[in-house]
Amino acid sequence: MSRTDDPPGGGHRDGEPPPERGDTDPAFSALLEDSVEDLYENAPCGYLSTLMDGTVAKINGTLLDWLGYRRDELVGQRRFTDLLTVGGRIYYETHLAPMLSMHGEAGGLTLELRCANGTRLPVLLTSVVKTGQDGTAQLIRTTVFDATDRRAYEQELLRARESADRARDRADRARESADRERERVQKLATTLQRSLLPPELPEIPGVEMAAYYHPASTDNVGGDFYDVFPLTGETWGFFLGDVSGKGANAAAVTSLTRYTLRAAAVYDPDPISVLDNLNTVLLHKYRRDEPRFCTVVYGSLAPEATGVTLTLASGGHTPAVLIRGDGTTSLVETPGGMLVGALPDARFASVELHLGPGDAVLFYSDGLTEARIRGRERFSEEHLREFIGALGPVTASTLVAAVTDLLTGFGDGVDDDTALLAMSIPPFGGNQP
Numbered sequence: 310m311s312r313t314d315d316p317p318g319g320g321h322r323d324g325e326p327p328p329e330r331g332d333t334d335p336a337f338s339a340l341l342e343d344s345v346e347d348l349y350e351n352a353p354c355g356y357l358s359t360l361m362d363g364t365v366a367k368i369n370g371t372l373l374d375w376l377g378y379r380r381d382e383l384v385g386q387r388r389f390t391d392l393l394t395v396g397g398r399i400y401y402e403t404h405l406a407p408m409l410s411m412h413g414e415a416g417g418l419t420l421e422l423r424c425a426n427g428t429r430l431p432v433l434l435t436s437v438v439k440t441g442q443d444g445t446a447q448l449i450r451t452t453v454f455d456a457t458d459r460r461a462y463e464q465e466l467l468r469a470r471e472s473a474d475r476a477r478d479r480a481d482r483a484r485e486s487a488d489r490e491r492e493r494v495q496k497l498a499t500t501l502q503r504s505l506l507p508p509e510l511p512e513i514p515g516v517e518m519a520a521y522y523h524p525a526s527t528d529n530v531g532g533d534f535y536d537v538f539p540l541t542g543e544t545w546g547f548f549l550g551d552v553s554g555k556g557a558n559a560a561a562v563t564s565l566t567r568y569t570l571r572a573a574a575v576y577d578p579d580p581i582s583v584l585d586n587l588n589t590v591l592l593h594k595y596r597r598d599e600p601r602f603c604t605v606v607y608g609s610l611a612p613e614a615t616g617v618t619l620t621l622a623s624g625g626h627t628p629a630v631l632i633r634g635d636g637t638t639s640l641v642e643t644p645g646g647m648l649v650g651a652l653p654d655a656r657f658a659s660v661e662l663h664l665g666p667g668d669a670v671l672f673y674s675d676g677l678t679e680a681r682i683r684g685r686e687r688f689s690e691e692h693l694r695e696f697i698g699a700l701g702p703v704t705a706s707t708l709v710a711a712v713t714d715l716l717t718g719f720g721d722g723v724d725d726d727t728a729l730l731a732m733s734i735p736p737f738g739g740n741q742p
Contacts, residue, residue, distance in 0.1 A: 355432075355453030361446050371497075372453055377425035383599040394421045394429060405436065409449060419456060431456040501537030507536050513545055516732055517614055519709040523716045523727040525676060532559035533674045533728035534567055534604070537687040538616070539576075543612055546583075549730045550605030550626060550649075551674040562601045565594065570607060579646035580607045584649055584657045588624070591650030602650035606672055615665055616734045622659040625650035627675050630694055632708070634736060635668025636701040638694050641670070669703055669733035671712070676727030681720045689717070706729035 316440030320472075328389060349356060359365055365383045373380060376392070385692040386532060392397045397420040408415040424430055434454045439448040510518045520535055532552030540546045546572050552562045573586035584607055587653055595601040604626040611618045620631070623643035631639050645658040673693075680688045697703070700711055706732045 331581065331731075354455075357389065357451045357453060359389045359449045359451070361449065363390050363449075365389060366448065367536070371719055375424070375430055375453075375455060376422060382425075389449075394420045394423060395507060396456075405434075409436060409438055412658065413440070422453075428512070431459070433459070473665050506534065507538075510537050511545070512537065513537075513610065513612070516617055516734065517705040519705040519729075519731045521709050521713050521729040523676065523713065523723070524728070525723050525726050526564075532563050533676065533726045534563050535672070535728045535730045536567060536571070537730075538572060539634055540570060540609065542680070545555050546576065546578060546607070547610060548605055548607040549672040549674065550603050550624075551676075551726075551728070552603040553601060560596075562591075562603065565590065566603055566605070570605070574607070574609075578609050578619055580609060580659050581657050582609050584622050584624050588649050588653075591651055595650065602648045605649055610732070612665075615670065617664050617732075619664065619670070619732075620659060621662060621663040622646070622657050624655070624657050626680060627673060628690065629673075630671045630697055631662065632669045632697060632700075632703055634665065634672070634702055638698040639692060664732065664734045666734050667702055667736035669705055669708055669731060671697065671708055672730040673712070674726070674728045676723060676725035677712070677716065677729075679725060680716070681724075682719070682724035683722070688722075702736075703733070703734040704735075705712040708733070 350370040352369060352371055355375060356369040357365075357372060358367040364385065365387050366385070368380065368383055373383075375656065388403055393401055400420065401741055405418060414435075414437045418434045418436075420434060421429045421431050433454040434451055436449055438446050438448055438450040441447050444586070486701060493670070496539065496572050506522055507520075510520055522533065522535075531549070532554060534552070534626050535547075535549040537545060537547040544628065550566065552559050552566060569587050569590045570583060573583045576586070577583065584605065591601055591603070595684040604624060606621055606623045606629065608619050608621040611620075621641065621643060624648035625648040626642070626643075629639050629641040633639075641660065641662060644659045645656060647655040649655065649657075662670070678688055678690050678693060681690050682692075696710075696715060697708070700708070704713070709729050712729055716723060
């Protein structure tokens with residue numbers, strides 16, 4: 310079938326092979342007739358042939374352009390190793406040459422060639438040995454690829470890795486510094502907190518006493534405090550309270566409050582007078598632009614033949630829990646007691662309480678009754694009373710131990726520090742004064 314019978318548009322009939330492009334496209338045919346010499350000279354990579362001693366025998370134009378040499382400067386004049394850097398020459402002689410000798414080829418080698426202008430050209434080499442019919446080595450043919458972009462990419466990766474390593478090192482040092490600083494702050498907070506609490510409770514004949522301080526955080530100094538100290542004769546003073554705020558400022562107020570309460574009690578042990586004095590001092594020390602106040606319960610303890618009498622005055626503090634010898638419980642309310650240090654004309658209320666054999670009383674700060682049960686429901690004063698009521702008759706030490714376990718069980722539900730102070734009278738048959 311003649312070509313004039315081909316369908317319009319250059320197609321072909323079904324079942325017949327398409328015509329070869331060279332048959333119809335003269336320009337494409339011309340490309341196929343490109344000379345082998347031109348392909349060698351202008352290839353997109355460098356070609357280099359050397360004798361077995363490394364003398365340059367042949368080099369293409371592409372590689373000459375990259376290096377900036379004339380052909381007559383290299384062919385028959387230089388060895389391949391003359392084009393290498395000092396390090397590359399050592400590597401060639403210790404690795405590449407032995408590999409070519411043993412295996413007849415070596416590929417994927419990264420070296421640097423020295424250009425005529427003194428610069429360096431990173432290259433990727435592949436070399437093979439050409440042998441004669443008798444198997445003897447005649448030439449080494451080497452293909453050279455410009456690895457400048459690859460080297461730049463590798464260097465960029467290396468810089469990025471080094472930068473990441475430096476950033477990681479800085480982060481590690483910052484974390485270590487933060488850990489050291491946190492340990493220092495925690496140690497300072499613990500030391501300061503201990504200085505605001507009595508190292509141990511005094512021994513009062515016929516009375517068992519126990520106390521505990523539960524910090525909500527080891528990083529901050531809390532404002533909760535308690536103390537027990539002797540007054541005149543056989544009477545004793547005691548207090549437990551909570552200063553607003555946390556940290557160094559709260560610690561300063563706590564220290565002032567503790568020493569003011571002690572000094573005021575020596576001057577006039579009446580509980581209401583003691584709180585009046587504290588209120589005056591806090592108002593004088595902390596002005597309106599920097600108000601500082603606290604809740605506190607102050608009391609005096611007077612031993613008797615059948616137990617002790619407690620006279621209590623409360624300034625806005627949570628009610629104590631009274632546990633009788635038969636296990637029944639009640640809240641010790643002091644109606645009308647106002648915050649201490651908040652108002653110049655604050656009023657405070659007092660009550661008198663008798664503890665007989667087997668009786669106990671627990672004073673606590675509101676970190677306990679503001680805790681969250683399983684992170685949701687607030688542990689109220691009624692909850693506390695029910696919890697203690699389930700214990701039955703208790704001593705001061707067993708009472709504080711039980712409440713301590715309760716606080717620990719709340720875990721993260723405790724947001725504020727908690728101070729505990731308990732007193733109990735031994736039952737009949739125990740140690741009496």
